[in-house]
Amino acid sequence: MRRRSLALLPLLLPALAVVEIVVFIAVVHAIGGLWAILLGVAASLTGLVLLRREGMKGWRRFQAAAVEGRPPGREVSHSLVGLLGSLLLAVPGFVSSVAGLLLLLPPGRQLARHQMERYAERRVGGAAASDLFGARHVRVHPGDPIVVIDEEPVSSSPRPRTPAAAIEGEVIEGEVMR
Numbered sequence: 001m002r003r004r005s006l007a008l009l010p011l012l013l014p015a016l017a018v019v020e021i022v023v024f025i026a027v028v029h030a031i032g033g034l035w036a037i038l039l040g041v042a043a044s045l046t047g048l049v050l051l052r053r054e055g056m057k058g059w060r061r062f063q064a065a066a067v068e069g070r071p072p073g074r075e076v077s078h079s080l081v082g083l084l085g086s087l088l089l090a091v092p093g094f095v096s097s098v099a100g101l102l103l104l105l106p107p108g109r110q111l112a113r114h115q116m117e118r119y120a121e122r123r124v125g126g127a128a129a130s131d132l133f134g135a136r137h138v139r140v141h142p143g144d145p146i147v148v149i150d151e152e153p154v155s156s157s158p159r160p161r162t163p164a165a166a167i168e169g170e171v172i173e174g175e176v177m178r
Helices: 002-031 033-068 073-090 094-104 106-124 126-133
Strands: 137-141 173-177
Touching: 002 033, 002 094, 033 073, 033 094, 073 094, 073 106, 073 126, 094 106, 106 126
Parallel strands: none
Antiparallel strands: 137 173
16 A cells, blocks of 8 residues: 555645646635735745744653653654655645644544554554554443353373463453544
């Protein structure tokens, strides 16, 4: 999947440039040339200011998590989404600015952070992801207890077999939620 998306990058960048030009022309026709340029410059300057602020805030959150001894993954992913949104806002163009604004607003930021954490979990595995992002939440489904019956199969091998560990205590069925 990754190779395929990288192979499409040379096609997507010129297509994005064409879309940005078409949208800019539409905005020029709607509000005028001077206002369109001022709006683009204002968005870029705002993106640059937010880029610096998000970077500093992310670094402080990472340091605070490290000092407190908690996993820094949530802070890092939250900051990375904010940095990406700021970077998109700083890039000249109305389409990239709108995408950056969507990543900077809380609903878009939470959605993107959640997707980033899921992607990281798939790439590095569950154990490493729990080290990065903290413990997972578990949704519990109450039900009947599970009974384990340990029967020794008849075996022709001469070595003695150790009995399987029995499940003791209360067993709760559930699923791991992120």
